[in-house]
Amino acid sequence: MTSTMTSTMTSTRSPGRLELCGVGKRYGKVxxxxxxxIRIAPGEFLTLLGASGSGKTTTLKIxxxxxxxxxxxxxxxxxxxTRLPAHRRDIGVVFQNYxxxxxxxxxxxxxxxxxxxxxxxxxxxxxxxxxxxTVHLEGMGDRYPxxxxxxxQQRVALARAIVFEPQxxxxxxxxxxxDKKLREALQLEIMRIHRELGIxxxxxxxxxxxxxxxxDRIAIYxxxxxxxxxxxxxxxxxxxxxxxxxxxxxxNVFHGTxxxxxxxxxxxxxxxxxxxxxxxxxxxxxxxxSAAVIVRPERIRLTRDExxxxxxxxxxxxxxxxxxxxxxxxxxxxxxxxALPDGSLRQARVxxxxxxxxxxxxxxxxxxxxxxxxxxxxxxxxGREVTS
Amino acid sequence: MRRIPWKGGLRSAVxxxxxxxxxxxxxxxxxxxxxxxxxxxxxxxxxxxxxxxxLADPAWRDATLKSLEVALWTALAATAxxxxxxxxxxxxxxxxxxxxxSLSLSPIVVPTVITAIGTYFVFVxxxxxxxxxxxxxxxxxxxxxxxxVSVTNSLRSFDRNLELAALSLxxxxxxxxxxxxxxxVAPGVAASALFAFITSWDEIVVALFVTDPVVRxxxxxxxxxxxxxxxxxxxxxxxxxxxxxxxxxGVALAARRGLKx
Numbered sequence: 001m002t003s004t005m006t007s008t009m010t011s012t013r014s015p016g017r018l019e020l021c022g023v024g025k026r027y028g029k030v031x032x033x034x035x036x037x038i039r040i041a042p043g044e045f046l047t048l049l050g051a052s053g054s055g056k057t058t059t060l061k062i063x064x065x066x067x068x069x070x071x072x073x074x075x076x077x078x079x080x081x082t083r084l085p086a087h088r089r090d091i092g093v094v095f096q097n098y099x100x101x102x103x104x105x106x107x108x109x110x111x112x113x114x115x116x117x118x119x120x121x122x123x124x125x126x127x128x129x130x131x132x133x134t135v136h137l138e139g140m141g142d143r144y145p146x147x148x149x150x151x152x153q154q155r156v157a158l159a160r161a162i163v164f165e166p167q168x169x170x171x172x173x174x175x176x177x178x179d180k181k182l183r184e185a186l187q188l189e190i191m192r193i194h195r196e197l198g199i200x201x202x203x204x205x206x207x208x209x210x211x212x213x214x215x216d217r218i219a220i221y222x223x224x225x226x227x228x229x230x231x232x233x234x235x236x237x238x239x240x241x242x243x244x245x246x247x248x249x250x251x252n253v254f255h256g257t258x259x260x261x262x263x264x265x266x267x268x269x270x271x272x273x274x275x276x277x278x279x280x281x282x283x284x285x286x287x288x289x290s291a292a293v294i295v296r297p298e299r300i301r302l303t304r305d306e307x308x309x310x311x312x313x314x315x316x317x318x319x320x321x322x323x324x325x326x327x328x329x330x331x332x333x334x335x336x337x338x339a340l341p342d343g344s345l346r347q348a349r350v351x352x353x354x355x356x357x358x359x360x361x362x363x364x365x366x367x368x369x370x371x372x373x374x375x376x377x378x379x380x381x382x383g384r385e386v387t388s
Numbered sequence: 389m390r391r392i393p394w395k396g397g398l399r400s401a402v403x404x405x406x407x408x409x410x411x412x413x414x415x416x417x418x419x420x421x422x423x424x425x426x427x428x429x430x431x432x433x434x435x436x437x438x439x440x441x442x443l444a445d446p447a448w449r450d451a452t453l454k455s456l457e458v459a460l461w462t463a464l465a466a467t468a469x470x471x472x473x474x475x476x477x478x479x480x481x482x483x484x485x486x487x488x489x490s491l492s493l494s495p496i497v498v499p500t501v502i503t504a505i506g507t508y509f510v511f512v513x514x515x516x517x518x519x520x521x522x523x524x525x526x527x528x529x530x531x532x533x534x535x536x537v538s539v540t541n542s543l544r545s546f547d548r549n550l551e552l553a554a555l556s557l558x559x560x561x562x563x564x565x566x567x568x569x570x571x572x573v574a575p576g577v578a579a580s581a582l583f584a585f586i587t588s589w590d591e592i593v594v595a596l597f598v599t600d601p602v603v604r605x606x607x608x609x610x611x612x613x614x615x616x617x618x619x620x621x622x623x624x625x626x627x628x629x630x631x632x633x634x635x636x637x638g639v640a641l642a643a644r645r646g647l648k649x
Contacts, residue, residue, distance in 0.1 A: 064552075066552050066556075085555070086552070086555040087554075087556070087558050090558070093553065093556040095553060099547065099549040099553035101554075101568055102572070112559070113557035113558050116557055161556075164557070164558065
């Protein structure tokens with residue numbers, strides 16, 4: 001083993017357990033953050049995902065200590081840090097615009113938190129070198145920020161935020177200003193650093209794909225509130241609200257009235273045949289309440305609507321008929337837009353591996369899915385739903 | 389770039405205005421090198437004798453040194469007070485911020501002679517007419533708005549995230565100010581110090597009111613000389629005034645440019 005391989009950073013500290021309890025922050029009449037409670041386990045990578053203005057960045061600022069919440073508490077390892085000033089929190093922050101100090105070199109930027117902590121010069125130089133190695137910027141320490149590319153600046157910002165081994169690392173859309181290629185490379189790098197240092201990370205982004213790639217868990221924000229927290233798979237397969245379903249990937253949403261009286265529970269939507277559903281025990285809508293059925297496009301099987309020769313659906317299956325409006329070739333498959341009798345336009349997705357049925361615009365088709373493949377939720381009808 | 393048809397005309401107009409503004413100043417400079425003992429155009433011959441007088445005559449020499457002293461103290465005081473005021477006005481969130489902002493800029497708006505009369509009456513009460521400290525105080529009031537405006541601009545264009553970053557990295561507010569904020573707004577602060585220096589250096593109105601025959605600045609002596617026997621020393625003194633002002637202005641502009649890059 002060579003000496004350069006041992007020179008990267010290794011963390012000796014235990015990663016932080018971070019907890020928000022009922023945190024709220026209002027700006028005038030607008031609640032930027034509204035009763036947010038969340039736990040981030042030691043070493044976890046949690047992403048706050050939401051549209052701009054949904055409160056995710058304010059949440060991050062509250063954790064960092066830049067903004068004081070009106071209510072609630074922030075805890076780090078069971079210790080309330082809500083009123084602790086930012087410089088005593090021991091939390092690293094990577095900013096969207098990097099916030100590198102322009103009058104200091106890369107090495108001086110990285111040494112800044114060590115100097116603030118009174119680390120002796122010798123140890124400081126070693127740790128700066130190690131941090132530069134961790135972000136693959138060996139030998140760039142003497143450059144000023146303006147002499148570095150966007151990606152390199154971001155790495156310096158990252159090195160500066162981890163060199164003092166904070167208990168928690170916060171990242172506020174750190175890739176917002178980078179192009180797609182660079183973003184993907186840095187995503188992998190951040191994941192590697194997360195793995196190697198075992199640090200607790202709270203990451204803010206509006207990029208759904210980025211959240212899916214990097215996170216252990218994702219918290220979805222809307223209007224200052226967390227709508228749902230879970231792994232990417234949980235959020236995708238068991239959304240607890242129509243908002244989450246529509247935020248995470250494509251979905252077909254059928255609104256109707258829930259009828260659980262028969263052998264098979266159904267949702268009755270206007271101008272469509274009743275849709276058989278398999279409600280989740282804990283989230284079963286009440287009889288007669290308005291409900292939404294969420295069907296992912298890739299769960300729908302698309303066949304030509306031929307009067308003869310089709311066996312029809314099984315007991316738990318659904319069939320809707322419609323007319324193909326558009327076929328979009330995606331490379332990895334095809335997306336079909338199908339007009340239904342109720343006038344709505346629905347999506348079905350067929351993977352490239354499946355045989356191309358040769359369906360085209362104007363063809364009459366059947367959309368078939370098993371009721372177990374759909375999610376049914378109690379949900380207000382779309383007209384009454386509060387949307388942004 | 390497209391050629392604007394009236395560009396030539398614009399150029400000549402600008403040149404004319406520049407000549408109009410600068411000519412009176414520029415005429416004085418050759419006069420200061422005259423051999424003759426009369427302040428008359430055209431100057432005769434070339435000599436440095438009036439500069440000798442300027443340095444040798446105690447009245448002129450003392451006034452020059454006093455002007456420098458007052459201008460330096462004014463620059464220091466106005467920069468310290470103005471920078472902290474600008475910080476408070478840009479960063480603070482308190483009632484009456486707008487009022488304080490307007491009040492601190494009022495010396496620009498109020499005619500100088502009004503300020504001078506007011507200052508004089510107050511200084512008589514305090515018994516500080518004719519003192520260096522009094523003059524510094526009066527000039528500091530005049531220079532403050534320039535410093536506040538200049539530093540406020542620097543602070544407005546300053547990225548607040550840099551301060552938040554420093555805090556998150558463990559530096560306290562004081563350490564953050566001296567290691568991040570101040571170095572980055574330093575060019576703006578330096579420029580405003582030079583503006584404050586110039587303000588005091590060539591100030592005459594307030595100085596006339598609050599100086600006495602013992603504590604006199606260069607502009608006051610020039611003014612008094614013009615009313616009694618005029619000799620070309622006045623031109624030499626005026627040239628010195630212009631030279632120092634132009635130098636300070638050049639440095640200030642260079643500092644500002646340094647801030648932008």
